[in-house]
Amino acid sequence: MSDDFGAFVAGPRMGIPPSGSGALDSLTFVVKDLIDVAGAITGGGNPDWHRQQERAGTSAVVVQRFLQAGAAMVGKTVTDELAFSLEGENEHYGTPINPRCPARLPGGSSSGSAVAVAAGLADLGLGTDTGGSVRVPASFCGLCGFRPTHGRLPMTGVIPFAPSFDTVGLFARTPAHLLAGGLALLEASPVEARPARLLLAADAFALADPETRTPLRVAAARLGVTTEVEIYVGRAAEFLEAYTTLQGLDVMRSLGVFLESNPRFGSTIAPRFVGARALDPAVEPRWRTWRQALAARMRALLPPGTMLLLPTTPGIAPLRFLRGAHAERFYRAALALGSVAGLAGLPVVTLPLATFDGCPLGLSVIAGSGEDEALLAFARSQGA
Numbered sequence: 001m002s003d004d005f006g007a008f009v010a011g012p013r014m015g016i017p018p019s020g021s022g023a024l025d026s027l028t029f030v031v032k033d034l035i036d037v038a039g040a041i042t043g044g045g046n047p048d049w050h051r052q053q054e055r056a057g058t059s060a061v062v063v064q065r066f067l068q069a070g071a072a073m074v075g076k077t078v079t080d081e082l083a084f085s086l087e088g089e090n091e092h093y094g095t096p097i098n099p100r101c102p103a104r105l106p107g108g109s110s111s112g113s114a115v116a117v118a119a120g121l122a123d124l125g126l127g128t129d130t131g132g133s134v135r136v137p138a139s140f141c142g143l144c145g146f147r148p149t150h151g152r153l154p155m156t157g158v159i160p161f162a163p164s165f166d167t168v169g170l171f172a173r174t175p176a177h178l179l180a181g182g183l184a185l186l187e188a189s190p191v192e193a194r195p196a197r198l199l200l201a202a203d204a205f206a207l208a209d210p211e212t213r214t215p216l217r218v219a220a221a222r223l224g225v226t227t228e229v230e231i232y233v234g235r236a237a238e239f240l241e242a243y244t245t246l247q248g249l250d251v252m253r254s255l256g257v258f259l260e261s262n263p264r265f266g267s268t269i270a271p272r273f274v275g276a277r278a279l280d281p282a283v284e285p286r287w288r289t290w291r292q293a294l295a296a297r298m299r300a301l302l303p304p305g306t307m308l309l310l311p312t313t314p315g316i317a318p319l320r321f322l323r324g325a326h327a328e329r330f331y332r333a334a335l336a337l338g339s340v341a342g343l344a345g346l347p348v349v350t351l352p353l354a355t356f357d358g359c360p361l362g363l364s365v366i367a368g369s370g371e372d373e374a375l376l377a378f379a380r381s382q383g384a
Contacts, residue, residue, distance in 0.1 A: 052261075117171045124177060197227075199226070
């Protein structure tokens with residue numbers, strides 16, 4: 001096993017000292033290779049994309065915010081190709097090693113950032129999250145993860161994938177660092193942690209692997225669940241179809257010109273772009289309307305002070321490498337779980353509150369739109 005667990009992009013390790021002083025003094029962070037760092041090429045996890053890019057003249061706004069808050073940047077990290085995966089596997093640059101369960105996948109697409117933080121190579125990690133690309137590796141690697149309300153963070157200097165879902169997200173080993181990093185990204189002040197009314201999404205727990213449902217429910221009970229609800233109402237397949245359709249059409253708008261250059265993709269990634277190309281734009285209005293109705297329903301379910309619990313992933317990290325029917329089952333459940341917050345644009349934290357067979361399991365907490373500060377405060381109240 002390499003000293004850096006395969007977390008970093010090839011070449012000399014890049015570092016940038018802090019540009020200011022603040023809440024992140026003495027902390028270090030890493031940056032997913034979908035996010036610009038001044039002086040570096042943003043390679044996107046794909047050699048043909050990398051070849052077409054020039055070095056970034058300025059760092060992304062989210063990187064600047066960390067530097068200004070006192071953190072030092074200590075490297076750029078491996079990503080799945082252009083973010084189109086939840087596995088953490090990259091056929092061109094290698095698959096980072098999951099420090100908690102080395103025989104298993106690290107999760108993606110923000111694989112390198114998660115691995116670097118889990119291995120203690122950095123205190124904080126910047127990633128991106130569309131359908132779970134921060135939340136899934138956080139769960140697999142035993143980390144705290146944060147996906148903010150869609151639109152709360154500027155995406156300037158971030159490669160667009162599916163912009164109506166994309167957001168920058170954050171990894172940390174502790175809730176305290178998650179709070180500090182999240183507030184620095186949001187440029188927000190802390191709020192007092194208040195008791196929350198916690199709802200358990202019973203039908204989401206039914207999507208978890210049978211052997212992991214009990215430890216996840218035990219973890220939820222420890223947080224103080226008050227009520228069980230259903231969020232899919234028997235239509236989890238609709239969530240999956242809405243997400244994959246709207247994401248795919250977004251992808252074609254963002255990356256269609258690049259795809260016309262016939263770039264090389266890994267064997268698991270190439271079919272996903274083929275699927276996106278095959279989507280019929282005529283179906284988009286139907287699913288946009290569906291998405292708006294879901295967002296309204298979730299706003300009504302989650303007023304300030306109410307939060308929703310569900311599994312972050314269906315189970316522990318799958319064994320390397322995920323193929324065939326096993327991959328299909330994983331994606332059906334993982335995307336259905338991850339799509340709830342993504343479709344509704346809601347903030348989520350995932351906390352490493354359970355284990356199975358010696359590997360971590362994340363529990364997700366979703367809050368109402370714009371309740372990011374309260375959600376981070378709640379996460380902080382759950383640990384040191």
